[in-house]
Amino acid sequence: xxxxxxxxxxxxRRQRDNPLTRSKVGLAGLAFLICMTAACFGSLPFVTATxxxxxxxxxxxxxxxxxRLPPMWAPVDTEQALSLxxxxxxxxxxxxxxxxxxxxxxxxxxxxxEVASAMRRHWDRTFLGTDELGRSLWVRALLGxxxxxxxxxxAAAISVGIGTIYGVxxxxxxxxxxxxxxxxxxxxxxxxxxxxxxxxxxxxxxxxSNNAADWDLTQxxxxxxxxxxxxxxxxxxxWLTMARVIRGQVLSLKNQPFMEAARAIGVPVHRQFLRxxxxxxxxxxxxxxxxxxxxxxxxxxxxxxxxxxxxPPLPSWGNLAADGLDQVNRHRSDWWLLLFPSVxxxxxxxxxxxxxxxxxxxxxxxxxxxx
Amino acid sequence: MSxxxxxxxxxxxxxxxxxxxxxxxxxxxxxxxxxxPEQTVAVVGESGCGKSVTAMSMMGLVPxxxxxxxxxxxxxxxxxxxxxxxxLDRATLRxxxxxxxxxxxxxxxxxLNPVLTxxxxxxxAVRLHRGxxxxxxxxxxxxxxxxxxxxxxxxxxxxxxxxxxxxMRQRAMIAMALSCRPKLLIADEPTTALDVTIQKQILxxxxxxxxxxxxxxxxxxxxxxxxxxxxxxxxxxxAGRVVEYAEISHLYRRPLHPYTRALLACIPSLDRxxxxxxxxxxxxxxxGDESEWTRLASESGLxxxxxxxxxxxxxxxxxxxxxxxSRLIEVEAGHxxxxxxxxxxxxxxxxxxxxxxxLATRRRPAGQRGDRHAMPAAH
Numbered sequence: 001x002x003x004x005x006x007x008x009x010x011x012x013r014r015q016r017d018n019p020l021t022r023s024k025v026g027l028a029g030l031a032f033l034i035c036m037t038a039a040c041f042g043s044l045p046f047v048t049a050t051x052x053x054x055x056x057x058x059x060x061x062x063x064x065x066x067x068r069l070p071p072m073w074a075p076v077d078t079e080q081a082l083s084l085x086x087x088x089x090x091x092x093x094x095x096x097x098x099x100x101x102x103x104x105x106x107x108x109x110x111x112x113x114e115v116a117s118a119m120r121r122h123w124d125r126t127f128l129g130t131d132e133l134g135r136s137l138w139v140r141a142l143l144g145x146x147x148x149x150x151x152x153x154x155a156a157a158i159s160v161g162i163g164t165i166y167g168v169x170x171x172x173x174x175x176x177x178x179x180x181x182x183x184x185x186x187x188x189x190x191x192x193x194x195x196x197x198x199x200x201x202x203x204x205x206x207x208x209s210n211n212a213a214d215w216d217l218t219q220x221x222x223x224x225x226x227x228x229x230x231x232x233x234x235x236x237x238x239w240l241t242m243a244r245v246i247r248g249q250v251l252s253l254k255n256q257p258f259m260e261a262a263r264a265i266g267v268p269v270h271r272q273f274l275r276x277x278x279x280x281x282x283x284x285x286x287x288x289x290x291x292x293x294x295x296x297x298x299x300x301x302x303x304x305x306x307x308x309x310x311x312p313p314l315p316s317w318g319n320l321a322a323d324g325l326d327q328v329n330r331h332r333s334d335w336w337l338l339l340f341p342s343v344x345x346x347x348x349x350x351x352x353x354x355x356x357x358x359x360x361x362x363x364x365x366x367x368x369x370x371x
Numbered sequence: 372m373s374x375x376x377x378x379x380x381x382x383x384x385x386x387x388x389x390x391x392x393x394x395x396x397x398x399x400x401x402x403x404x405x406x407x408p409e410q411t412v413a414v415v416g417e418s419g420c421g422k423s424v425t426a427m428s429m430m431g432l433v434p435x436x437x438x439x440x441x442x443x444x445x446x447x448x449x450x451x452x453x454x455x456x457x458x459l460d461r462a463t464l465r466x467x468x469x470x471x472x473x474x475x476x477x478x479x480x481x482x483l484n485p486v487l488t489x490x491x492x493x494x495x496a497v498r499l500h501r502g503x504x505x506x507x508x509x510x511x512x513x514x515x516x517x518x519x520x521x522x523x524x525x526x527x528x529x530x531x532x533x534x535x536x537x538x539m540r541q542r543a544m545i546a547m548a549l550s551c552r553p554k555l556l557i558a559d560e561p562t563t564a565l566d567v568t569i570q571k572q573i574l575x576x577x578x579x580x581x582x583x584x585x586x587x588x589x590x591x592x593x594x595x596x597x598x599x600x601x602x603x604x605x606x607x608x609x610a611g612r613v614v615e616y617a618e619i620s621h622l623y624r625r626p627l628h629p630y631t632r633a634l635l636a637c638i639p640s641l642d643r644x645x646x647x648x649x650x651x652x653x654x655x656x657x658x659g660d661e662s663e664w665t666r667l668a669s670e671s672g673l674x675x676x677x678x679x680x681x682x683x684x685x686x687x688x689x690x691x692x693x694x695x696x697s698r699l700i701e702v703e704a705g706h707x708x709x710x711x712x713x714x715x716x717x718x719x720x721x722x723x724x725x726x727x728x729x730l731a732t733r734r735r736p737a738g739q740r741g742d743r744h745a746m747p748a749a750h
Contacts, residue, residue, distance in 0.1 A: 259484075
């Protein structure tokens with residue numbers, strides 16, 4: 001009887017339009033990033049595997065004899081072709097000569113065309129050319145990508161972690177605590193951040209170097225400490241924006257009627273923040289994370305470029321580009337050494353920014369529905 | 372008729388806010404009301420008259436500081452005996468809030484958390500207050516959603532608030548409030564944000580659920596139409612004070628306080644609009660009915676100038692102060708009005724009737740409900 005007093009309402013319909021897939025550029029950027037990350041991290045076992053008698057890892061293996069070789073698909077002059085072709089083993093040269101119906105000597109002199117590329121393709125290390133020590137740029141760029149992306153993601157995670165916790169505490173506490181916490185942020189904002197990163201990196205590096213003997217560190221442990229120092233330093237100075245954004249969000253969210261409603265059903269304070277408030281922050285957190293990663297990568301590259309980031313022989317896109325810049329000058333133009341690291345770095349940063357923008361649009365409640 | 376024990380008794384509540392440097396703002400200054408089990412008490416008044424703050428303070432939702440309780444008590448008949456809601460310890464407050472007193476809000480569009488499903492939010496309340504888990508809790512939630520008239524409640528549990536319309540969200544809010552079987556439901560302008568047809572449905576739903584779950588409803592509103600339809604007892608608030616308290620039909624028939632008269636006069640009516648050049652009445656234009664008050668004064672043996680309704684539009688009688696000298700008294704049987712606390716009133720003391728408004732009346736069962744068109748227009 002009582003059910004009759006109020007007519008039942010139809011169950012809700014699911015929303016079709018998914019805002020996350022609306023941005024075509026963002027999706028393209030995401031696809032590019034997935035490919036890039038998969039390639040860089042997937043190839044880690046290959047690029048770090050030891051080769052040769054000296055058991056050097058592949059990224060660091062090379063002979064000066066094979067230095068400065070251009071990418072195998074690039075047009076080369078006669079002299080370069082001869083030096084390239086000389087590196088092909090005799091039995092391979094014979095096979096290729098037979099395949100194209102020429103004798104071995106004339107095949108070796110060929111500077112262009114299918115014969116030359118067939119002969120050079122045999123040598124996989126010239127896919128993107130080699131540096132002055134004869135190391136494969138292809139292998140080094142893959143490892144450099146893994147290091148740059150890894151540091152970028154780790155630094156962004158640290159910065160987002162600190163920023164979120166700091167921002168939530170400031171926003172939730174409010175009043176004087178909030179004011180003091182935010183003034184601290186303002187002060188750190190005022191300092192040149194690169195100086196802070198350099199100071200942090202140098203200080204930790206010095207500390208570790210002084211104690212390296214006592215701690216009995218292996219080479220690879222040392223390597224990890226160096227990398228960790230770098231991303232902690234970058235993460236430690238780039239959480240400021242995050243903290244401000246999150247604090248602002250918390251301030252506006254905690255006065256929302258649904259927070260009042262949560263209090264009214266008697267939800268305990270910690271659950272109010274963890275369960276009711278934090279999920280609402282997910283949007284800005286994700287957006288700022290995707291925008292912080294490229295920033296962190298850029299900072300890493302910048303520091304490596306300056307020589308205080310990733311230390312050789314470990315590659316990163318930043319120090320590869322820095323090395324490449326030295327190779328393009330008045331006397332020679334080994335352009336591939338500069339071009340490829342820069343293009344990889346640039347396109348990855350661009351893709352990350354596209355994804356970030358796409359997400360920001362998707363989470364923006366005020367975005368217009370134009371379709 | 373034997374009086375049952377009151378469920379909630381608010382006595383002379385005063386609450387003020389500080390805004391840092393300036394003077395304290397007295398938001399509530401003399402709110403007294405009584406709610407009996409299964410009764411609907413409507414609190415009516417304009418924006419800023421303190422009705423919401425009074426309700427919020429029942430839930431302990433007024434942040435202190437900046438707010439401060441200056442005086443008064445708020446006795447609630449909780450499952451662990453009578454407690455003062457203003458002086459609850461944390462544990463009791465957590466149990467009472469949401470469990471024994473539930474609240475629904477004005478803005479259904481924003482009072483549900485957009486990132487949690489309706490189910491999450493109802494289940495949370497059920498887990499917190501009824502200690503149920505898993506499928507038991509879920510069946511309670513489904514039952515609550517069915518009760519408020521949402522079709523396909525299993526699916527409703529998995530829906531997000533944005534998939535619901537305003538009316539459905541308010542139903543979901545009511546389901547959330549009901550799932551804990553509260554003794555008192557505070558509805559803070561539950562229909563203000565809804566259109567008229569949905570408004571009617573929601574109000575009917577609340578009335579229906581009230582009798583089914585035998586809970587009391589404290590209805591906060593500024594809509595006298597809503598009051599006429601739903602309430603047993605009306606409590607009119609003005610400037611932080613309760614100025615009139617009476618049974619619904621009594622109040623509409625014989626409004627004594629000038630503010631109540633003004634409120635009733637402000638209701639636009641078709642025939643009046645035609646007769647007086649479409650001018651609507653404003654609150655300040657109405658003054659008290661002199662003859663009525665003359666009679667009341669003589670009945671209680673006071674001089675004509677001793678018994679006057681208190682309100683700020685009138686000049687204070689000699690020897691009284693508008694801020695401090697007012698008193699809510701039962702000027703006639705079952706009718707409380709705030710009057711100036713003149714020398715005559717002070718001398719008469721208890722002889723004038725009780726100062727704690729309290730009426731256990733309940734509406735006749737559904738079907739014999741008062742017709743809303745029978746509402747008298749006060750001229």
